[in-house]
Amino acid sequence: MKKYEALAEEIEVQITAGTLRPGERLPSVRETIASRSVSPSTVFEAYALLEARGRIEARARSGFFVKAPTPQRSEPLLARPQPNSHTVIVNDLVLEVLGSIRERGIVPLGSAFPNPALFPLERLARETSAGLRELEPEQMLHDLGPGNQELRRQIALRYMSNGVVASADEIVVTSGAMEALNLCLQAVTRPGDAVAIESPTFYGCLQALERLQLRAVEVATHPRDGVQLDSLENVLQRERVSACWFMPNFQNPLGALMPAEQKKQLVQMLTRHQVPLIEDDVYGELYFGVRRALPAKAFDDEGWVMHCSSMSKSLAPGYRLGWAAAGRFARAVERLKLSSTLSVAVPSQLAVLRYLRAGGFDKHLRHLRSLLALRREEALRCIARHFPSEVRVTLPQGGYFVWVELPPQVDALELHRLALSQSISVAPGPIFSADQRFRHHLRLNYGHPRLEQLEPALKTLGRLVAGLMKRPALMPR
């Protein structure tokens, strides 16, 4: 941890403990320099970090003050999925919703992507150009297959600096995390097998299960802590499960972050049952806390965790560069990769390799995280202000989604259509479930719209919700 991070953490602990109260003035920069013998830049950076995290605010000519806590609504309730495995049929709803998000001129609260303007696209373009200019033609062919060797080494180094052991040989470069997840799933299942998934879950997971003709067992997933281990243990006792597909860090759509101890127990449980864990960790770098949360793979001694991630949400959207570090299944994944899409495009590999080697990724990530944290603050403030008080919402510790539970009268699909007519997209709850549950839920993306779009869009949405609430409640389902 850097000095300024340590200082920021210390102040944050004091705020959380109540030692420093909302509205109180922090020691001035000059006082802090003197009292702690640190450099001015350390204090400035620490304060900037706390400001980005929404813990303090600067007031002109007065200094820094502890902010009132994020307006906190009640958390959505834990959903209890049906206990047995079932086939997965993804209807056209997902494609319809995703299509509507892609239209121009829509405020993309329903989007799955962060705003591409948040990324160093110009520098990546320069790295792509320089990489292609210097490339020997024969190298083009050598970078096919599981990926450029040096890129795989850079990815392995990044695992190391995040406290995870993964060798370059274990890593297969893929077309985004989406391909990595699909290949891992195929490597450990056969048609008809059951796979344990979260409830709600990412619709891409449902599509993958449908494509491979797998059955789903949904496991209760808490909006704050993620997969409930007692529910999972029940499932494993009851059914032969071929794999789990979970997202322990900033789950999509909940934003839930599984605590480290719970991840450790999860890996121990699955190792005991000899069930592979497909770990989707694409949002792992987008944390608002002091440091990166370990992935479940950090607790894996026997190679049962297949860790999948990508650069699509953290560095390079559109370059389609992801990877799997698939433990004991690495060779099987590599083989599937060779026979399905052969390789990731060389220009994308070169761009990311050169970027990682030149350094600056961590600096970019700090900047990206502070921008996303600011937007989260703004989104939660607007929801508290403009949504009816019955609406429940998560307080995500990372990523760029909030999960919203609407009152039972409000049908999310109807809200989705009404919002579209006002040029706002949302992601309605039913696309996150194999049996169209979560009919009164929404996933909202605060990382894609422009900051100044958030308030008017959320205000409109709040008004629409209030309108729908005036009708009698639908039968619960």
Next chain:
Amino acid sequence: MKKYEALAEEIEVQITAGTLRPGERLPSVRETIASRSVSPSTVFEAYALLEARGRIEARARSGFFVKAPTPQRSEPLLARPQPNSHTVIVNDLVLEVLGSIRERGIVPLGSAFPNPALFPLERLARETSAGLRELEPEQMLHDLGPGNQELRRQIALRYMSNGVVASADEIVVTSGAMEALNLCLQAVTRPGDAVAIESPTFYGCLQALERLQLRAVEVATHPRDGVQLDSLENVLQRERVSACWFMPNFQNPLGALMPAEQKKQLVQMLTRHQVPLIEDDVYGELYFGVRRALPAKAFDDEGWVMHCSSMSKSLAPGYRLGWAAAGRFARAVERLKLSSTLSVAVPSQLAVLRYLRAGGFDKHLRHLRSLLALRREEALRCIARHFPSEVRVTLPQGGYFVWVELPPQVDALELHRLALSQSISVAPGPIFSADQRFRHHLRLNYGHPRLEQLEPALKTLGRLVAGLMKRPALMPR
């Protein structure tokens, strides 16, 4: 057809008909200009084309002469595959062979790629740079999914100029033809189904069948004309076949070119049986004849042909840009694409789009074809000179593979290992068959080694074959 192409064709007809005999001098450029009222450049280009195709040769200060015909060995025999469908298990041999080809310092006669130095990589690099520089960040996300709309339109225009009707909407951009073929196959099959394939066939086809747990029915495939329709009709009468996966233009590994009339009958037969045809046409642009051979899709009125191709062998190796024009199955393919790899990398899409729009593709292709035709001449000359006379070999009309049938004493796998010890790779026959047939066959790539590498490598290979022939014949299998 351009004027020089018409002139070249006319002369070629005279050579083939024997009007112009080997060793005879062609009319001088000046005489031809006068006798036909054409421009000097038309004559020069026509002669250059004929020279590239190996039909005439320039002799210093004497003019152009009809060349002796390509030294012609006997054609390999038609193989008779086992009549019934069977499961496909691709053993590690394919991976071992492909791995050995990727090593540096090996003369890559076993490679699947043409020499990357034959491609306009510098111009593509410039197009990539310019495209990324001009790209609006939001466009990054709009180009995900089935592909950039303008790129799909450019591909549709190319179909049109090749005499094929395909709309931009029908086209899904994929990670090389490999992904297109895999998605098409998955769109029309379920695990356990039977798929008709060529014998021998591309190992990628076998890997795809294995991955999707499909059974193979191999259809007799002539080294010159491709799939034998009577054999196919027998198969269709006998078994419920969910799809055919064929390569009518310059089949890999045979190099066979199915005549247009036969393609038409093929499409009629499959339409009658309502069996989709997955058409792999990645080598279609690499013809040595006067014009591009039509794909089977040109004869398809009812949307049963799923045409797959890519830029990997004709323009941009390593960019992983392919596509499927999947007829009535287009939406199903698009859906599978979205849920498996989402999209092709935007830098690759931009590079190819800008290249196609700026023009020059046809000029590059003419140059590429003449270079490959020259290498074919050289390879056939060296094989005729250095291989024992019992060896049979194809005379491909396009692409960059010859298929070699060795005497029954010579085991291709043993030859593969011996050749590797001499730093030469070959692709042994058994990797092109689900049941490891073609034990006395080789696929040789004359388009990847440098021109000056061909003679020494083929001389060494000929010597190794002669050595192995001195041993008693193995039992036929």
